[in-house]
Amino acid sequence: MEQTRVARLGQKCLVLLAFTLAIVSCKEEDKTPIESVEVIEPEELYEFGFKLDDYIVKRDTIKKGDSFGEILQRNQIDYSKIFQIAEKTKDSFDIRRLQVGKPYTLLCSNDSLQQPKCFIYQPTKTDYVVINFQDSIHAYSSTKPIKYVEKEVSGVIESNISESFAKQGKSVLLAYKMSDIYAWTIDFSRLQKNDKFKVVYTEKYIDDTIYAGIDNIKAAYFLHNNEPFYAFEFETDTIKGLKDYFSEDAKNLRRAFLKAPVEYKRISSRFNLNRRIALYGNRVRPHKGTDFAASVGTPIRATANGTVIESAKRGGNGNYVKVKHNSTYTTQYLHMSKRKSKVGDFVKQGDVIGYVGMTGNTSGPHVCYRFWKNGKQVDPFKQKLPEAEPISDSLKTEYLKFIKPLKTQLDGIEFISPIEEDQILDIQTISENTITYTN
Numbered sequence: 001m002e003q004t005r006v007a008r009l010g011q012k013c014l015v016l017l018a019f020t021l022a023i024v025s026c027k028e029e030d031k032t033p034i035e036s037v038e039v040i041e042p043e044e045l046y047e048f049g050f051k052l053d054d055y056i057v058k059r060d061t062i063k064k065g066d067s068f069g070e071i072l073q074r075n076q077i078d079y080s081k082i083f084q085i086a087e088k089t090k091d092s093f094d095i096r097r098l099q100v101g102k103p104y105t106l107l108c109s110n111d112s113l114q115q116p117k118c119f120i121y122q123p124t125k126t127d128y129v130v131i132n133f134q135d136s137i138h139a140y141s142s143t144k145p146i147k148y149v150e151k152e153v154s155g156v157i158e159s160n161i162s163e164s165f166a167k168q169g170k171s172v173l174l175a176y177k178m179s180d181i182y183a184w185t186i187d188f189s190r191l192q193k194n195d196k197f198k199v200v201y202t203e204k205y206i207d208d209t210i211y212a213g214i215d216n217i218k219a220a221y222f223l224h225n226n227e228p229f230y231a232f233e234f235e236t237d238t239i240k241g242l243k244d245y246f247s248e249d250a251k252n253l254r255r256a257f258l259k260a261p262v263e264y265k266r267i268s269s270r271f272n273l274n275r276r277i278a279l280y281g282n283r284v285r286p287h288k289g290t291d292f293a294a295s296v297g298t299p300i301r302a303t304a305n306g307t308v309i310e311s312a313k314r315g316g317n318g319n320y321v322k323v324k325h326n327s328t329y330t331t332q333y334l335h336m337s338k339r340k341s342k343v344g345d346f347v348k349q350g351d352v353i354g355y356v357g358m359t360g361n362t363s364g365p366h367v368c369y370r371f372w373k374n375g376k377q378v379d380p381f382k383q384k385l386p387e388a389e390p391i392s393d394s395l396k397t398e399y400l401k402f403i404k405p406l407k408t409q410l411d412g413i414e415f416i417s418p419i420e421e422d423q424i425l426d427i428q429t430i431s432e433n434t435i436t437y438t439n
Contacts, residue, residue, distance in 0.1 A: 055107040068095035089139035157195040196223040219406040255385035258303040264292035271379035288377040289368040298356040302347040318360025334368035
């Protein structure tokens, strides 16, 4: 009996010991630090200088027949308030200037009423106008931040430079800009197979991500008929902001005349005495000018020093200015929205003489540039014009120092062969076909 009692007591002690150890173990576990979980706050979204999370955001484009008043009325703003807004902001922005197709944004109260507090209009990708009426009524213009990204590209010509750029997924505007830079030194309509090129250029991005086109070409190299041609952009007049392209030994790539009278998007029509137009029964209608497409209001500059001999508005020419440079050369600039020079004015190369428009016979904004040599209209790109002055001695040292790293960068770029260009295009096509878009 005593042995049985001792055995039972021993069993109870073992159970108690096990229970005690379990409690201690749990307490030890409780002492183990709990791994902290990082709480990631959602990133605040800003646009146009406003925190968008504070508003109900409504986006749309100006439709045909839309007006500032009608847009606000559709969004529960009464006429008296609209009139008050228009009156107080008329010195900052003319609400009648809204253009069909341009985007606008309404920032509305973040509640069930969704009352508009701010109207934002975007006339261009980068520029916008804010009409704010949530507290005091005021309007102002601003510009979205632009990011410039430097890029490099090279290639070997198979048929033409546009095709070579396209195979690499590059903008055809690069081809236009290259042909403009080398307009006086290389005939891009007669490129040879296996000609080679390298380019250092910059692209523009709005809000870091939205592609906004090519900004400029900083430096280029072209091997044409086994002859090398370097081109470096350099500012020669900081007051007027005049830039041009020069060779590695500081020689100007242009002639005594500027390559073009405007900063243009493309050459929409070249000099062609045998041009046929379907609209006129496919009859020959000579085009004795070079059309440079550009936005309305783009400054038009005199391509060389001279005296204004005509400044008028007449027939199909619309607003135009004609400049006599010497006994040999005369130029004319058509379809201006506004003329800045009058008869008798002496203008220097690069001076603004008017602005791009659509006056006269024209289907789009551009300047028709006409060029006379000895009283006969000719194609300026096919004339052997006198060379322009090289960089001044005072700037030459600065120029050579400026281009040194750019030339090193160009020389270090490897040429991409036509086969590699095709591979790049195939990779891009595959990538584009496998992208998943989410709304």
